[in-house]
Amino acid sequence: MEADGLEWLVVPMHQLVSWGAAGAMVFGGVVPYIPQYRDIKRTQNAEGFSTYVCLVLLVANILRILFWFGRHFESPLLWQSIIMIITMLLMLKLCTEIRVSNELNIKRRSFSDFDLNYFWHWSKFTDYVQCVLTFTGVTGYITYLSLDSLLFVETLGFLAVFTEAMLGVPQLYRNYQNRSTDGMSVKMVLMWTSGDTFKTVYFILNQAPFQFSICGLLQVFVDMAILLQVYFYSYYPQKPASHTTHPASTKAL
Numbered sequence: 001m002e003a004d005g006l007e008w009l010v011v012p013m014h015q016l017v018s019w020g021a022a023g024a025m026v027f028g029g030v031v032p033y034i035p036q037y038r039d040i041k042r043t044q045n046a047e048g049f050s051t052y053v054c055l056v057l058l059v060a061n062i063l064r065i066l067f068w069f070g071r072h073f074e075s076p077l078l079w080q081s082i083i084m085i086i087t088m089l090l091m092l093k094l095c096t097e098i099r100v101s102n103e104l105n106i107k108r109r110s111f112s113d114f115d116l117n118y119f120w121h122w123s124k125f126t127d128y129v130q131c132v133l134t135f136t137g138v139t140g141y142i143t144y145l146s147l148d149s150l151l152f153v154e155t156l157g158f159l160a161v162f163t164e165a166m167l168g169v170p171q172l173y174r175n176y177q178n179r180s181t182d183g184m185s186v187k188m189v190l191m192w193t194s195g196d197t198f199k200t201v202y203f204i205l206n207q208a209p210f211q212f213s214i215c216g217l218l219q220v221f222v223d224m225a226i227l228l229q230v231y232f233y234s235y236y237p238q239k240p241a242s243h244t245t246h247p248a249s250t251k252a253l
Contacts, residue, residue: 022076025202029080030087032191037091039185045102046095048184052170054088054095055120056163061085062136063160066143070153073208089132093125100124154211161215168192168222175229180237186230193223 040046061081068078100123109118111127122128146152168189175181200216202208 021202022074024198025076026079026083028195028198029084032185032188032195033087033091035187036185037094040094040098044098046098048182049091049095050170050174051092051095051120053167054092056167056170057084057088058132059135060160060164060167061088062132062139063156063163066139067153067157067160069143070147071157071209073212074206077208077212089129092128096122096125096128157209158211158215161211162218165215165218165222167219168226172222172226172229175226175233180233181226181230184230189223189226189230193220193227196220196223 036049040049061084064081065078067073108123109115109127110122110124111130120128120131122131143152143156171184171189175184196216196219200213200220203212203216
């Protein structure tokens with residue numbers, strides 16, 4: 001009797017928690033980039049952010065959307081990918097404009113040059129858009145032809161989440177090269193870690209495709225490794241490693 005009396009409260013509370021979790025999944029992924037975006041805009045310096053992070057997330061989320069056509073998963077995860085793609089394009093636009101304005105004497109490079117030495121180091125935001133559209137068109141066409149293959153669909157899903165799991169690797173390597181985490185937004189990495197932990201638990205509890213859970217755990221591991229670098233290089237400063245810097249690179253998260 002008492003349980004029936006509380007049902008009117010439990011059901012809407014459960015629904016509210018479900019909506020809150022779904023909203024966190026959709027928008028939570030882009031929150032870590034807000035402080036980084038504001039820092040770049042305020043300092044007019046993009047040296048502390050790796051545009052390869054944008055590349056990784058764009059590829060991962062495009063593949064995830066294509067995976068949805070072969071195996072439908074929860075709508076919040078689909079919307080999360082759409083929101084993340086828009087966010088990464090905005091980050092790319094800001095970083096490209098600032099980098100080019102600070103490198104007036106650097107020769108302009110474009111996507112149509114097809115020069116692998118300058119891949120993802122182009123001078124205009126439109127070149128990045130062309131690359132993203134080309135990748136989407138090619139992979140979309142291949143996916144359309146292969147949707148009947150279970151092996152292809154499952155492999156596509158694994159590639160999508162595995163690529164996203166490698167998100168922190170460029171930053172991890174960049175920090176190792178510099179023997180420092182200067183220029184990196186620690187707030188962003190902390191939000192990465194908390195967000196990826198929440199996301200992985202969400203995958204497990206909602207029985208998302210197994211690829212999501214496995215790669216979510218890997219992503220948390222990479223986040224923790226970056227936080228260990230923050231601690232180590234802060235308390236045990238290292239002599240910067242000498243290495244040749246690419247003339248057009250402005251990479252680090």
